[in-house]
Amino acid sequence: MNDSLNIYGQMFSSRLLIGSALYPNLDTMKNAIVASGSEIVTLSLRRQSPEKNAGQDFWQYIQSLGLTLLPNTAGCHSVKEVVNLAQMSRELFQTDWIKLELVGDDYNLQPDTIELLKATDILLKDGFKVLPYCTDDLVICQRLADLGCQVIMPWGSPIGTGQGLLNPYALECIRHRLPDTTLIIDAGIGAPHHAVHAFELGYDGILLNSAIALATAPITMATAFKHAAMAGRAGYLAGRMPERQNAQPSTPTLGMPFWHHEYE
């Protein structure tokens, strides 16, 4: 069965998008990314320090993986910042993909979805393929789709919390109302069963970082998420049984021994 993740017309066999941050060292990062089976890795841009090797080691490790790069605009607080950082990313990474993050509140790093709409409009018109990180607000997701986003990435829970899908109802509504949009849960995934949950809701992919990088054994956890994604997606495609209020025996009752009708 051909079941691929569609990102702006580009097809991927893995439904995991993986971050490159927070690993204990570069070797663990590389091996965990490989173990996850992900074909898309996120990264960012920060001020260069020539005296600190300008991040050359990291860049060489990432290049050696040969994966599709998804640069982010993490840490930006304004439309101007995200637009300019996106343009810098496009030139440096030679990609028109941008994971659009625009922080609205520093307490929970909640996206400023109002400004996000403005920035998305500017970047789409400038030729970017925007993957916006947003909240689980249905109307915001609809507006992003109206602007032309083919991929939308609502949060499961705030970045780095690992709390899983806090509002499955809202996420399910978005899935139901945007059946033709590629939907990816970005942020909040903490354990493999969260991934299964996301896929069972019909989400097309998950983007995660901390859940793997901060695990006791990141490479083993990456493998776990690889299998969780496959299990969740297969479960969704297979169609789960309907829930029932009352118990129903699965073993036939007809022919049950030891039961005798009493004749009067």
Added chain:
Amino acid sequence: MNININGQSVAIVATSTSLSLSELLEQYNAQLPFAVAINGDFVAQSNYHNIVVSSTDMIDIVSPIFGG
């Protein structure tokens, strides 16, 4: 002259009456790959030679780093 590069004041020598962005990057020893913004505005690589930098400009030179 001193120029704000990546949030720090850096002494840069102008070899002529005007300092181009490409001269500044060379003196700063910027290492590839990088991208540049002046006063928060992206500057395309093709314009490095044409852009004249002044002491009041704030330069950002960025490189790849891990991210989620």
